[in-house]
Amino acid sequence: MGDSVEELVQSGELTRMQLMALVKKDAALISIHDIMQATAFLTEDAKYLPAGYREDYIERFSKAFFGRIRDVKNDNNTYQGEVDTTRLQGFLEVLKRQYDEAKSKNELCFLKIARLISIYTTFIREEPVHPVGTKFPGGFTLRYEGGKYWCPVKKQQLNNPSALCRFCVSVQDEDV
DSSP states (O other), rough: OSHHHHHHHHHOBBBHHHHHEEEEEHTOOOOOOHHHHHHHHHHHTTTTTTTHHHHHHHHHHHHHHHHHHHHEEEEEEEESSOOOOOOHHHHHHHHHHHHHHOOOOHHHHHHHHHHHHHEEEEEEESOOSSOOOOETTTTTOEEEETTTTEESHHHHHHOTOOOOGGOOSSEEOOOO
């Protein structure tokens, strides 16, 4: 097995369990200090958001970081099937651009954790990048209903080259 997700993707064939093993290895390296740096970046990044939304955003994503890292470390499920390596390669390219554009150590730390969590949710668990219940401006919320994840902003983000939305399993909430 390769030492990095990129090496595994290059091999062309990748099971969800192979990817999970690598994600678990990376999660073991995440410390409380890393999470604190990522939270500091979230706080700085959110400073211009409306006050009520800003607090919820910071709290929800800080908890999501703690929770998802814990989930990865404790996940002993068996995941069947192959990963779409072409899709994962595109996903990694977007993340690489984000790394290349990072402006601080806190942002790099945030991106390291976000990368791990988003690979886990998107390609292993096949869940949305944002947790169910995530609030978006305008009072809209990501929800799970009828066996689907409904996102209120997916359509607006599909052409955003920095957004991971085109890789997300959620569908556009047509009620929005």
